[in-house]
Amino acid sequence: MNEIEALWQRHSVRSYKPLPIEAETLQALRSCIAQCNAESGLHLQLLEDAGGTFHRLMSRAMGLASAPSVIACAGPDGPELEERIGYWGERVVLCAQMLGLNTCWAGTFSAKQTPAVLREGERLVIVIAVGYGTAQGKPRRSRAPEEVSAGPAEQPAWFTAGVRYALQAPTAINQQKFFFRLQEDGTVEVSDRGGPFSAVDIGIVKYHFDLARREAGLPTLWG
Numbered sequence: 001m002n003e004i005e006a007l008w009q010r011h012s013v014r015s016y017k018p019l020p021i022e023a024e025t026l027q028a029l030r031s032c033i034a035q036c037n038a039e040s041g042l043h044l045q046l047l048e049d050a051g052g053t054f055h056r057l058m059s060r061a062m063g064l065a066s067a068p069s070v071i072a073c074a075g076p077d078g079p080e081l082e083e084r085i086g087y088w089g090e091r092v093v094l095c096a097q098m099l100g101l102n103t104c105w106a107g108t109f110s111a112k113q114t115p116a117v118l119r120e121g122e123r124l125v126i127v128i129a130v131g132y133g134t135a136q137g138k139p140r141r142s143r144a145p146e147e148v149s150a151g152p153a154e155q156p157a158w159f160t161a162g163v164r165y166a167l168q169a170p171t172a173i174n175q176q177k178f179f180f181r182l183q184e185d186g187t188v189e190v191s192d193r194g195g196p197f198s199a200v201d202i203g204i205v206k207y208h209f210d211l212a213r214r215e216a217g218l219p220t221l222w223g
């Protein structure tokens with residue numbers, strides 16, 4: 001499975017089997033995270049034991065309390081931290097999918113009870129539940145491409161594919177409040193139409209969009 005196949009197969013999964021991640025899979029996931037950290041300067045961490053990350057009533061009600069492990073998404077605090085967490089965290093999400101795991105981004109969690117290590121100046125933004133789902137999740141409603149993009153009448157295939165891939169991306173409460181505009185000069189402007197965790201969403205959708213650039217043999221725009 002490649003990343004684009006993984007992108008179509010991925011759905012948020014909130015109910016997990018009580019099984020630890022197999023050793024070989026764990027090793028592969030750790031090396032993907034290490035690679036992302038090396039390229040981005042972020043401090044994404046796989047916490048094999050999720051500990052009290054999802055102890056709160058709300059996450060229990062949503063089922064995430066069954067997740068055996070989490071990826072704590074932290075990095076040096078700054079104005080672009082949330083977007084960068086989204087971009088690189090989504091690469092890890094697709095890697096987990098390729099390894100046969102399931103995931104769910106989670107903005108509702110207990111930062112205090114997440115057993116992450118934070119270095120001086122770092123902030124824990126969000127976590128990603130990870131493990132073997134009891135099922136693979138389901139397709140959900142999506143906005144149409146014309147609601148989230150605009151550009152000249154003639155659009156290159158990489159742009160239309162990029163928008164389709166972005167619509168397949170997870171966003172907080174499925175808000176999909178992003179907008180891609182293809183300019184006359186061929187550049188792409190992405191705007192954030194707000195909402196909870198929308199900056200993380202923007203990073204996530206940019207990662208999906210960039211997969212269409214790579215598929216077309218073009219340089220990524222944001223990686």
Ligand SMILES: Cc1cc2nc3c(=O)[nH]c(=O)nc-3n(C[C@H](O)[C@H](O)[C@H](O)COP(=O)(O)O)c2cc1C
Pocket residue numbers: 010011012013014062064104105106107108109126137138140168169170171172173174197200201204
């Ligand atoms: C930034 C972000 C935060 C999220 N927070 C939560 C959460 O706290 N609890 C939850 O159950 N799902 C959460 N989700 C998952 C979204 O609800 C889910 O991605 C969205 O409904 C789209 O469904 P899909 O991921 O299956 O495509 C979050 C997703 C993102 C991207």
